[in-house]
Amino acid sequence: MSKVFTVAFREFIEVVKTKTFLFSSVFMPLLIVGLMYATQWVSELAEDEAQPVRRIAVIDESGQVMPVLQERLIPYAEENPTRPLEFIPAETGEAESLSQQIRDGQLYAYIRILAGVLDGSAGCEIARGDAQLQMGRRIEALVSEAVKSVRIQQAGLDAALIARLQTPPAFRRIDAKTGDETTGNEIAQFMTPFAFMFLLFMGTMSISQGLLTSLIEEKSSRVVEVLLSAVSPLQLLAGKIVGMVAVGLLLLSIWGVLGYVGAQARDVGYLITPFRLTQMVLYFIPGFLLYSAMLAGIGSACNTIKDAQSLASPLTILTIVPMMLWWYISENPQSVFSIVLSFIPPITPFVMVLRICADPETPLWQLILTQGLLWASVFIAIWAAAKIFRVGVLMYGKPPNLFELIRWLRLA
């Protein structure tokens, strides 16, 4: 057993002291968080930048909306000082020439308010030269507010009273588990399952790379058989896997701490619950063991990183499945499809972490069964990897295909 730990310790140190590890463990999460803040900052900066007046021609066929629209420009200008607008009255027959003016850049847009707009039998038209989402929404909101205001006036009602009556009630959001008030950051809440799964995904990818690199290096520098003079193939394999799982744990701890600090700073620390963390570690350990064993088998059979990566590509493709389906799974954690996906061992950890984070009420039998299945596959994978390892590790030359690997299982 001490030999296994000697091998594991070397593996651990060799990976941890590399620049790649430093980059992926510390700089990578910092970079992601930094980018998130940076995009927000840049968009806020852009909002503050003053833009020229946008001229908009208005064909008011109802004959009553235009004056109200002009009135509405005053509060709009106060709220959006950097996005000034100007409404210019126009006549019905001018649509063609207005379009030309838009194309020439003299106008930003034209709006046609149809005659039946006040009784709801017709609508409005807006023609623009660009596709800026925010601006389009702002203009449409201005026009529809003006139309509603005219309708209320015509009905002889008090516009201020109606506005007051329609004020939506404020919600206090409380986490039923903790009794704490949540800050209502729903985006953060919605993204939490993804964040947990992404952590697992990044960890798995990093250790896979580390394991393949170390195996290929040992094979190409011909050190493998020297190692086998002192340890058995199974001890060597076990040492490598234990070392890599330790690397994965360290990686997760670093990211976990950074994530927790970040979440606290953004007042969403309540999202990182002990339950979620426990479940994550419970799925992390068999998950990493399973990937390490499968990749050790593959890596031992190959002589170059390129060969190993192409042989491992079916596995890589499989890990992308939960990445692609994370939205669906976290929105529908108890759907039949999500449950079925939980029982496919290589992706079980990812799917279960998504589901548990999205809905803590995942049935106990599913937790037990997925854990059981996962651990059973870990033992099968280690058994198979040990067999392939024994044959592959001393084999040089053309890498085998998947069918040959299966044949090796019988050979060893």
Next chain:
Amino acid sequence: MIPLAARWGSGGGLTCWEWPRREQNLIATANRNALSLTGITKRYGSFTAVDDFSLHMPPGEILGFLGRNGAGKTTTIRMIMSIIYPDAGSIEVLGHPRAIDVKDQIGYLPEERGLYPKMTVEQTLHYFGRLKGMTRERIRAAIPRGLERVELQDWLKKPVEALSKGMQQKLQFVVTVLHEPKLVILDEPFSGLDVMNTEVLKNLMFDMKQAGATVIFSTHQIDQAQRLCDRLVVINRGRKLVEGRVDEVRARYASRVITLSGSGDFGSLRGLPGVGPGEFTDHSARFELAEDRDPQQFLQDALARVQVTRFEVQQPSLSEIFVRMVSEDDARQGDAA
């Protein structure tokens, strides 16, 4: 068991490896072979790499394991080391059924060998020492002795990749024997070594034998074996051709080798009665003479064809015996096929 406290000492000129004597140990294991292979067979699909191979090796000797490339030497050694398992037959290493159980008492230098290029010499020795079950204190004590013996003491803190190829090979050897093994298995130890390092390695092998260790080395360079080993075993196409003490084997194949030189057409000597296979040039010939042919009579016949300035009757070298054995075996196998 008596602990092996090997000591490195300076013995005038070249430092020499002073292995502790293990007479008591030898007495204890005198009745037991260091290595016993009984009918081991290894197949890869339809190809039989090793076929019903048996070998019984007494302790404290040097065994040469001879065979040309692809004869089955490395496969046999890997089976001894429990790296691969035989399909049939049994193995006993230092009294244990599996080498895994006694790996810490075996030093193995594989044919395909290398070290971690980024590790320093010291880290390398520490790592492999730990893997061979040595304590940190024992490793610390053994490193200076080991490196001094191969004149690498100044390279302790250097990464392995900074060492020349020859130095790396010497370091490989220190890695193999740092833990003072009872059984040393060297697969093609001389391949790629220069003359100086070959001598260093040979001295080390003799020293280990002196200290009571059993040494097995495989080679296809027969001349190396002749000078080094007490016993030899020849393998061809996975099967054992011969096994025994070197002098016994030479005696068993005792035919006479005639060497003669001078001038004339030496190739014409091939036609004379009793002349076996050999080398014939314009000025000389070296070949085996049939047992029933009198060398003096042959010389008289030869003088009728060429001018002889030198004539010698010798025992065949191991190399010649080897070539003859393998050629005869190949011919038999060819006939059988």
